[in-house]
Amino acid sequence: MATEPVEPAWLNDDARVSLDELAALSGLTDAALRELVDYGVLHPVDAAEAQWTFSARWVVVARTACRLRNDFELDLNALALTLSFLDRIRDLEAQLRSANAQLPRRHY
Template identity: 30%
Template structure:
């Protein structure tokens, strides 16, 4: 029997850099590189990176980027672009669903 594990992510919750690293099994340096590529953004950029806070959805974005790297061999720049395009598709679908609701 396979054991499934998961993580419940609340998008309204904030996580520290250390918590984000722990959730994603990444060193802080790799998360900082992902910030540079725009994969995730700290909520407040004017503080030192040791005090960065991230939204709960950052956990999911980093995990998606890691899957793109692992499964498709995409580099971080490609992962950032793919995630941005997926966000745009999701937003377009929500907008279209909202319009259909009023028809």
């Protein structure tokens, strides 16, 4: 059974989500999300605002956070540490991909 194609939403800096939406999409509670913001692993667009909004790319991070917490039975401190390591790995992998892309494929 095939269904009509759906227009997807970008999970990047072009889109924004509210704290409540982030909670609904990730499965984490508002309180857990606030704590992860305190730990510095999630970043609202403007932390000084009363109603936080987030770049939609944090949806991916928050969903990973929820999975890791459930599957590894982590507390929020260990979760924040794990997420910061994953972020560094992602960053290093992107640098590595970029460096590899600039290496010639064959020698002429």
